[in-house]
Amino acid sequence: MRTIRYFLGRFCGAVATLLAIVTISFFLMRLAPGGPFDEEQNLPADARANVEARYGLDQPLWIQYGRYLGALAHGDFGPSFRYRDVSVTELIGQGLPVSATLGALALGLALLFGVTLGTMAALRQHSAADYATMTLAIAGIAIPSFVLLPFLGLVFGIYRHWLPVAGWEGGSPAHLVLPVFVLCLPPLGTIARLTRASMLEVLRSPFVRTAFAKGLPLGTVVMRHAMRPALVPVAGFLVPAVATVMTGSLVVESIAGLPGIGRYLVQGALNRDYTLVLGMVIVYSTFLIGMGLLVDLGYAWLDPRIRYLR
Amino acid sequence: MAPGLAEPVLVIEELKVEFRRGRVATTTVREVSLTVALGECLGIVGESGSGKSQIFLAAIGLLAANARASGSARFIGTELLSAPRATLNAVRGSRLTMVFQDPQSALTPHLKIGVQMAEVLVRHRGLSWRDAEAAALAMLRRVKIADPERRLRQYPHELSGGMRQRVLIGMSLLCEPDLLIADEPTTALDVTVQAQVLELLCAMRQEFRMGVVLISHDFAVVAGLADRIIVMYAGRVVESATAAELFARPRHPYTAALMQCAPDLAAAPTPRMSTLSGQPPDPDARIDGCAFAPRCSNASPRCRIERPLLQSIGAAAQLACHHPLPI
Amino acid sequence: MSGIWRDTARRLQSNRLAMAAVGVMLGIAAISIAGPLVTMHRFDSLDWSSIAVPPGLRHGHWLGTDRLGRDLYVRTLEGTRISLLIGVFAALMSLAVGVAYGAIAGFAGGSTDRWMMRVVEILSGLPLIFFVILLTVLFGRGVFLLLTSIGAIGWLTMARIVRGQTLSLRRREFIEAAVAGGASPGRIIFKHVIPNVAGPVIVYAMLTVPQMILFESFLSFLGLGIQEPHASLGTLIADGAGEMEAAPWMLLAPGVLLAVLLLSLNLFGDCLRDALDPEEH
Numbered sequence: 014m015r016t017i018r019y020f021l022g023r024f025c026g027a028v029a030t031l032l033a034i035v036t037i038s039f040f041l042m043r044l045a046p047g048g049p050f051d052e053e054q055n056l057p058a059d060a061r062a063n064v065e066a067r068y069g070l071d072q073p074l075w076i077q078y079g080r081y082l083g084a085l086a087h088g089d090f091g092p093s094f095r096y097r098d099v100s101v102t103e104l105i106g107q108g109l110p111v112s113a114t115l116g117a118l119a120l121g122l123a124l125l126f127g128v129t130l131g132t133m134a135a136l137r138q139h140s141a142a143d144y145a146t147m148t149l150a151i152a153g154i155a156i157p158s159f160v161l162l163p164f165l166g167l168v169f170g171i172y173r174h175w176l177p178v179a180g181w182e183g184g185s186p187a188h189l190v191l192p193v194f195v196l197c198l199p200p201l202g203t204i205a206r207l208t209r210a211s212m213l214e215v216l217r218s219p220f221v222r223t224a225f226a227k228g229l230p231l232g233t234v235v236m237r238h239a240m241r242p243a244l245v246p247v248a249g250f251l252v253p254a255v256a257t258v259m260t261g262s263l264v265v266e267s268i269a270g271l272p273g274i275g276r277y278l279v280q281g282a283l284n285r286d287y288t289l290v291l292g293m294v295i296v297y298s299t300f301l302i303g304m305g306l307l308v309d310l311g312y313a314w315l316d317p318r319i320r321y322l323r
Numbered sequence: 324m325a326p327g328l329a330e331p332v333l334v335i336e337e338l339k340v341e342f343r344r345g346r347v348a349t350t351t352v353r354e355v356s357l358t359v360a361l362g363e364c365l366g367i368v369g370e371s372g373s374g375k376s377q378i379f380l381a382a383i384g385l386l387a388a389n390a391r392a393s394g395s396a397r398f399i400g401t402e403l404l405s406a407p408r409a410t411l412n413a414v415r416g417s418r419l420t421m422v423f424q425d426p427q428s429a430l431t432p433h434l435k436i437g438v439q440m441a442e443v444l445v446r447h448r449g450l451s452w453r454d455a456e457a458a459a460l461a462m463l464r465r466v467k468i469a470d471p472e473r474r475l476r477q478y479p480h481e482l483s484g485g486m487r488q489r490v491l492i493g494m495s496l497l498c499e500p501d502l503l504i505a506d507e508p509t510t511a512l513d514v515t516v517q518a519q520v521l522e523l524l525c526a527m528r529q530e531f532r533m534g535v536v537l538i539s540h541d542f543a544v545v546a547g548l549a550d551r552i553i554v555m556y557a558g559r560v561v562e563s564a565t566a567a568e569l570f571a572r573p574r575h576p577y578t579a580a581l582m583q584c585a586p587d588l589a590a591a592p593t594p595r596m597s598t599l600s601g602q603p604p605d606p607d608a609r610i611d612g613c614a615f616a617p618r619c620s621n622a623s624p625r626c627r628i629e630r631p632l633l634q635s636i637g638a639a640a641q642l643a644c645h646h647p648l649p650i
Numbered sequence: 651m652s653g654i655w656r657d658t659a660r661r662l663q664s665n666r667l668a669m670a671a672v673g674v675m676l677g678i679a680a681i682s683i684a685g686p687l688v689t690m691h692r693f694d695s696l697d698w699s700s701i702a703v704p705p706g707l708r709h710g711h712w713l714g715t716d717r718l719g720r721d722l723y724v725r726t727l728e729g730t731r732i733s734l735l736i737g738v739f740a741a742l743m744s745l746a747v748g749v750a751y752g753a754i755a756g757f758a759g760g761s762t763d764r765w766m767m768r769v770v771e772i773l774s775g776l777p778l779i780f781f782v783i784l785l786t787v788l789f790g791r792g793v794f795l796l797l798t799s800i801g802a803i804g805w806l807t808m809a810r811i812v813r814g815q816t817l818s819l820r821r822r823e824f825i826e827a828a829v830a831g832g833a834s835p836g837r838i839i840f841k842h843v844i845p846n847v848a849g850p851v852i853v854y855a856m857l858t859v860p861q862m863i864l865f866e867s868f869l870s871f872l873g874l875g876i877q878e879p880h881a882s883l884g885t886l887i888a889d890g891a892g893e894m895e896a897a898p899w900m901l902l903a904p905g906v907l908l909a910v911l912l913l914s915l916n917l918f919g920d921c922l923r924d925a926l927d928p929e930e931h
């Protein structure tokens with residue numbers, strides 16, 4: 014019972030946060046210096062009035078806000094300001110699968126390899142493999158994606174012709190390799206370091222000592238007894254990891270010419286396309302907040318004590 | 324229970340345990356030799372830092388990564404100290420088991436009790452999970468845990484401290500070991516629960532006919548159970564004798580002083596009153612002479628220069644002292 | 651207090667990796683200042699006779715030129731200097747904001763503290779780049795906006811750290827004495843709280859610099875940061891990436907430089923953190 018009430022509370026908080034983001038973004042946009050049509054120089058006065066009426070810009074601000082919220086509730090993000098006959102919702106519909114595929118693959122790989130490498134480094138503490146892994150992790154975190162991706166494209170695409178440099182081609186695996194690799198490196202590095210530090214600590218716990226004293230083989234002790242407590246810090250990093258991947262996707266999609274929402278966002282920013290940018294920001298924020306709720310659920314699985322302590 | 328005549332289950336010879344941190348080497352166990360016979364209960368008493376736990380951690384292969392053990396520890400003929408991990412894993416948890424002192428944290432928090440117990444049998448006896456859990460259930464009954472079916476499905480934090488210790492003891496008995504090492508099994512428990520746990524150990528020892536090593540800093544804990552007692556100070560054995568002998572006539576000044584610190588188990592709990600002043604020596608320091616000399620009321624100048632060697636004084640007794648207490 | 655610094659300095663000095671990182675950092679900084687002085691080209695001077703030529707000594711363009719005939723050696727070093735300056739400046743700004751915010755929250759306590767921290771919590775959960783992008787969409791691009799938006803990001807964790815330290819300090823006697831003595835809250839914060847939280851704050855400030863540089867490069871790469879004709883490593887890399895197939899040298903110099911710079915800054919920050927708190931190994 015207590016858990017349900019806790020999650021209900023978290024859910025309401027999440028919705029409130031999202032509402033706050035939408036509201037702030039909306040009012041920021043409407044209050045921006047100059048209207049969205051100031052750069053259009055060729056509109057005669059009545060045509061401009063028409064367009065403004067069509068976009069509802071002649072209404073008082075709070076009515077516009079209400080209409081926007083209403084439209085949002087139906088999944089309607091409004092038309093793009095730049096490309097009048099394209100709706101933002103359409104663009105999101107096209108771009109989301111691409112970005113979601115990239116992001117999910119990158120995050121999945123980061124988790125899988127990050128945890129594995131971190132655990133191995135912890136088991137072989139102070140060995141050459143340990144130091145090598147951790148240095149690699151730092152490199153993955155430090156070297157920016159917009160440096161690495163062109164480099165890799167240069168080496169593997171141009172000098173060696175093994176992989177395509179850009180393009181989506183409906184998600185063919187070859188086109189996914191470089192972008193996903195570059196996208197997964199920063200979170201992989203952090204996850205590896207977190208896992209290593211956490212595993213080292215957990216391996217010194219009394220209950221792990223008991224497990225060893227029972228004559229259980231190393232693999233069983235690590236996987237059954239040590240892994241779940243060791244992953245708690247990694248779970249705490251999941252939401253920032255998603256944020257990192259999202260941020261990285263802006264660059265990766267732009268460089269590699271992948272038609273995801275990241276690329277739309279960047280183009281929208283360069284074009285000053287208000288509704289597009291606003292819509293994308295809302296989509297990203299929703300994802301992130303949803304992820305936060307999922308992680309909270311995950312904590313309860315990792316450590317049963319949490320289920321009761323709330 | 325008659326001690327000593329049965330064949331030895333654990334033979335430790337000249338065991339030395341050393342820790343390295345950077346360039347500093349700390350020796351916690353210095354040339355300790357002892358024997359545990361099948362069916363015998365051996366009590367090991369000493370202050371914390373005396374090395375009493377380290378001896379057995381070395382034997383069972385659970386020393387910290389920066390520790391080195393030298394000497395010999397033979398368990399029913401198998402040398403344990405340099406044994407490969409596979410050998411160790413075959414022995415520990417099944418024939419040689421150890422119960423640690425803090426039941427609060429000695430059980431894995433995210434696994435059910437049933438799983439943690441059953442995995443011992445699955446691993447060592449090759450049972451199916453279902454059969455193993457049934458055996459675990461039976462064991463929970465043997466260690467007198469009420470409502471065992473429910474407990475089997477619970478997590479460690481849902482059990483009280485005393486119950487957890489019973490589970491740990493039960494877990495160590497699942498494969499009917501030849502030797503059970505109990506390291507401060509009652510220290511973290513309430514006084515009332517302490518008595519119950521010791522009673523349980525006594526009963527189990529008789530039922531399973533196994534050797535037991537009982538480690539404690541408190542004489543009262545080993546009093547009811549031990550056949551023989553070894554007293555340790557600063558990594559060395561200073562006195563050993565049968566329990567009856569030791570309680571009647573302690574010969575080493577440290578033994579006598581330590582005994583006076585122990586509250587009587589049978590009487591109502593009294594606050595601990597120590598007549599033993601000072602601290603055990605720093606394990607990093609080099610000691611000339613007897614380690615106990617600074618705190619000993621019997622000490623002479625000879626004690627500070629010449630370390631007393633451990634010598635046999637009778638059939639089953641040993642003593643390392645220049646000026647033992649009069650009989 | 652000073653004992654901690656001496657120990658830290660000693661541990662750092664014996665760590666060869668850390669010293670190497672420091673050397674690299676200082677080297678890069680030195681080159682970025684002194685380097686452009688050695689050549690006759692300016693960062694925005696166009697050399698129509700040498701458009702998009704690869705690196706070479708004959709024509710005096712040591713790292714080659716870009717599509718407009720601008721010397722890449724000068725531009726790369728100027729870009730490095732700008733990135734470094736922005737990074738350090740932004741770190742200082744987030745330091746100032748974070749310390750002030752955290753000290754006030756920790757000192758005020760109660761519901762003020764709770765609300766202030768709730769704001770921090772919400773803001774930390776969202777990738778602020780999106781809001782920076784939103785801001786650039788609205789208010790146009792430019793150096794001022796760039797600086798403001800970057801500085802608006804790094805202060806969050808700093809505020810958390812400072813608030814935590816302030817909370818624990820608040821209960822110590824000398825603070826209570828100062829309060830009893832009638833000192834104003836502002837005075838207490840500046841004279842007593844802030845000097846005592848210096849340690850972790852400085853470490854974190856050091857770790858913030860590469861973050862800020864990365865962020866600025868990121869924005870500039872996307873075209874939302876430093877604008878023409880000025881260069882930052884981000885814009886140079888963007889240009890270079892576009893010309894990658896025909897003229898790879900345009901990418902290599904700024905790319906390697908940025909990677910090395912960030913790597914050494916991160917490594918040093920890591921070693922600094924380990925040196926201050928040598929629990930792990």
